[in-house]
Amino acid sequence: MYYRSRSIILRTRDLRESDQLVTVFTEKEGKLTAVAKGVKKPKSSLRGCVQPFCHSQLFFSQGRELDLITQGRLIDFFGNSREDLNRTLYIMYMMELLDKSLMDKAPLPHLYLSLVEVLKLMDQDGFNPLLVRYFESQLLTHLGYRPVLDRCVGCGSRLSDHYTFSLADGGLVCGACPVGSRRIDLRGDCLALLRLLSQGALPAIRRVKVSREAMRQLEYFLELYLEYHVERKFRVKNTIRWLKQAMPVSI
Amino acid sequence: MRLPRPLEDLIDQLQKLPSIGPKTAQRLALYILKLPSEEARRLARVIIDVQDKVFPCSICGNLTDSDPCSICSNPTRSINSLCIVEEASDIIPIERTGYNGRYFVLNRGFKLMDDSDPADMDVQPLLHILNDGKVQEVILALNPTIDGEVLSRFLATVISGHNVKVTRLAYGLPIGGDIEFADEITLRRALEGRKEF
Numbered sequence: 001m002y003y004r005s006r007s008i009i010l011r012t013r014d015l016r017e018s019d020q021l022v023t024v025f026t027e028k029e030g031k032l033t034a035v036a037k038g039v040k041k042p043k044s045s046l047r048g049c050v051q052p053f054c055h056s057q058l059f060f061s062q063g064r065e066l067d068l069i070t071q072g073r074l075i076d077f078f079g080n081s082r083e084d085l086n087r088t089l090y091i092m093y094m095m096e097l098l099d100k101s102l103m104d105k106a107p108l109p110h111l112y113l114s115l116v117e118v119l120k121l122m123d124q125d126g127f128n129p130l131l132v133r134y135f136e137s138q139l140l141t142h143l144g145y146r147p148v149l150d151r152c153v154g155c156g157s158r159l160s161d162h163y164t165f166s167l168a169d170g171g172l173v174c175g176a177c178p179v180g181s182r183r184i185d186l187r188g189d190c191l192a193l194l195r196l197l198s199q200g201a202l203p204a205i206r207r208v209k210v211s212r213e214a215m216r217q218l219e220y221f222l223e224l225y226l227e228y229h230v231e232r233k234f235r236v237k238n239t240i241r242w243l244k245q246a247m248p249v250s251i
Numbered sequence: 252m253r254l255p256r257p258l259e260d261l262i263d264q265l266q267k268l269p270s271i272g273p274k275t276a277q278r279l280a281l282y283i284l285k286l287p288s289e290e291a292r293r294l295a296r297v298i299i300d301v302q303d304k305v306f307p308c309s310i311c312g313n314l315t316d317s318d319p320c321s322i323c324s325n326p327t328r329s330i331n332s333l334c335i336v337e338e339a340s341d342i343i344p345i346e347r348t349g350y351n352g353r354y355f356v357l358n359r360g361f362k363l364m365d366d367s368d369p370a371d372m373d374v375q376p377l378l379h380i381l382n383d384g385k386v387q388e389v390i391l392a393l394n395p396t397i398d399g400e401v402l403s404r405f406l407a408t409v410i411s412g413h414n415v416k417v418t419r420l421a422y423g424l425p426i427g428g429d430i431e432f433a434d435e436i437t438l439r440r441a442l443e444g445r446k447e448f
Contacts, residue, residue, distance in 0.1 A: 011364050016270050042425035048434035052397055079435045085404055088397060092363050099364070236363055242370055243401070247408035 001062040005029055006075065008115055009054045010095045014040070022050045022069060023099055024058065027112045031102040034060055034067040049074040053081075053091050055116060078123040087127045089243070091119065093236040094135050100232040101143060111142040117202065125206070129215060130197075134205050136222045137197035145229045147171050149195050154178070165221070167228045182228065184221055189214040194221070258284065307339075312356035312376065314339040328353060333380065334390040335406060337399075345392060352390075355380065361402045374409050381413040391419040 005026035013021045018040040023033045039047045049056035049072035059071040081087040094115070102108070118135045122128070140146055148171025152159060155177050162175035167182035172191075186194070193214060196205060210218075227233060254262070258280055265276035283291055307313065308320035315321065322328060322342075332352030336342055339356050355377050380386060389410055393399035407417045422440035424433055433441075 043428050045429065045432040048432055048437075051434065054434075074434065077435045079439065082436055085401070088400070089363075092397060096364055235365075239363060239401075243405065246370070247405060 002059065002070070003029070003062070004057065004059045006112075007056055007058045008095075008098075008112070008119070009050055009052050009056065010099045011052060012036075012039075012050060018044075020050065021066075025098050025102065025112060025115065026058070026107075027109050028107060030105050030107040031098065032067065032105055034058075034069045035063075036069045046072050048077070051077070053078060053095055053119065055119065076120070076123075078119055080126075081119070081123045084127065087122055089236065089240045090127065090129075090132050091122065093234065093240065094118070094132065096234055096236045097136065097139055097226070100234065101139065101226075101230045108142050111138060114138040114200075121202075121206065128206065129219070130193075130205050130208065130210065133193075133218055133222060134197055134200075134202065136226060137194070138200065140222075140226065140229070141198065141200075143230070145170060145225070146198055147194065147225065149191065149198060152177055167225060170229070184224065186221065187214060187217055190217040190221065193218050307356070307358060310376070310380065311354050312339070312358050313342060313354055314356075322354060327351075330385045331387040332390060333386045333388070334392050335377070336392050337394065337402075341392065353380075353386075357402075361398050363398050363401060372405075374406070377406075378409070378413075381410065381415060386413075386415055388416040388418060391417065393419075395420075395422060 005028040007024040007026040010023045010025055010031070012023075015021045015035065018038050020036050020039050021033055022036045022039075023031065025031050036046050036050045038044050039050055041047075046069060048054075049058070050069065054074060055076040055078070057073040057075055058069050061068045061070050078091075081091055098115070114135065118131050122131055137146075147165070148169075150159075151157065151172075152163070152174035153166065153169045153171030154173050157174055157176075159172055159174055163172045164179055165171070165184045165186050166173045166179045167184065168180050172186075173179045173183075189211060193208070193210060196208065223234075223237065261280040261283065262273070262276045265271055265279050266273055268276075271279070283294070286294070304316045305314055306316075306318070308315045308318060308323055310319045310323045313320045313322060317324075329352045333355055334345060334350065334352055335355045335357065336345065337357050337360055339358070342354055342356070345354075357372065359372060361372070381389075391403045391406060393403050403419055410417050421444050422437055423444060424430065424437065424441050430438070
């Protein structure tokens with residue numbers, strides 16, 4: 001059986017002499033891994049469209065164990081992002097998030113569209129850390145881990161000035177409810193940003209000005225929250241941190 | 252059916268080789284069994300020899316059976332240029348181009364998404380070569396992938412304090428390739444590096 005779908009390439013791994021195992025996030029089928037034959041040869045016509053974070057229309061042939069990528073057409077190569085190491089690394093982090101958190105062949109077309117939108121904006125406008133945070137928030141929403149930010153997750157009451165965020169319960173907890181050890185005290189501006197991100201209002205997110213402290217806490221919170229619920233460590237983030245220290249001028 | 256124990260052991264060992272499945276391992280084991288005794292012994296001997304006698308060169312990391320390797324000990328090769336490659340197998344195609352400088356083999360890949368970290372990379376032997384002050388140009392000949400790009404930038408930063416010219420291999424269209432299937436970065440770089448006819 002043959003099928004086709006627009007896809008974003010998440011990662012590639014070498015297989016045999018000139019083939020590659022390609023993990024893609026497709027619009028219609030969700031995440032899947034397929035074999036791309038001969039893509040390591042210089043004359044391969046598939047090679048351009050199975051590079052990490054390419055947006056391609058791919059044609060698949062269903063196999064017994066793994067599907068085969070038979071043809072491909074490049075939609076967008078995100079060339080500007082690829083020329084910039086910082087953007088490339090953060091996009092690879094988003095690819096890792098998807099690779100490690102999505103189940104195979106579970107379609108998430110809205111998340112797919114969010115990803116394409118973020119990649120396009122990153123390519124056009126340059127690096128904006130809020131776009132990465134927006135994508136993390138969208139991923140949490142589509143995985144079913146959207147944090148509860150409008151009421152107490154314990155008793156359902158409206159929040160007063162005294163609240164804390166419980167990682168295990170996945171939301172804000174009021175002063176009267178018990179909270180476990182995995183808790184974070186969120187700053188007011190960070191909470192406002194989180195609310196804006198979970199509303200998914202991308203035009204407003206692109207315009208918003210954020211203090212360095214709020215951005216730092218937002219990044220820390222989303223990383224912790226994702227790792228807690230997805231139960232995976234994301235390596236690219238650590239590599240980015242290390243590279244930023246080792247070569248501060250280049251990144 | 253239960254196979255004889257030595258044959259089963261051979262199949263188990265062959266199965267550990269990359270891209271060899273149980274069927275192929277069984278086929279290879281039966282082939283080895285049918286080989287004339289002398290040929291089978293020679294095969295066993297060369298496997299032991301390659302383990303015992305081949306090792307990385309203490310200067311450049313290239314695989315060799317004598318230290319320093321034939322490239323490092325060749326006085327006719329230029330010591331002004333040093334080509335950094337990921338694996339010893341990358342030297343073979345570069346040698347075919349007529350390049351006459353020295354090499355430095357990292358002997359270790361870097362994969363952004365796998366359990367590898369540029370911090371674990373041992374760059375001391377490379378810095379030791381550069382400290383001599385004879386190298387004038389370092390050519391980064393790593394794969395044109397995202398992983399290769401990150402590693403190239405990292406190595407360029409490491410080398411930057413040594414007052415040497417750091418270059419990298421050019422991007423371009425492969426001979427016999429098709430412009431229609433080329434990605435935009437390759438075409439962009441090919442346009443930038445165009446030459447007058």
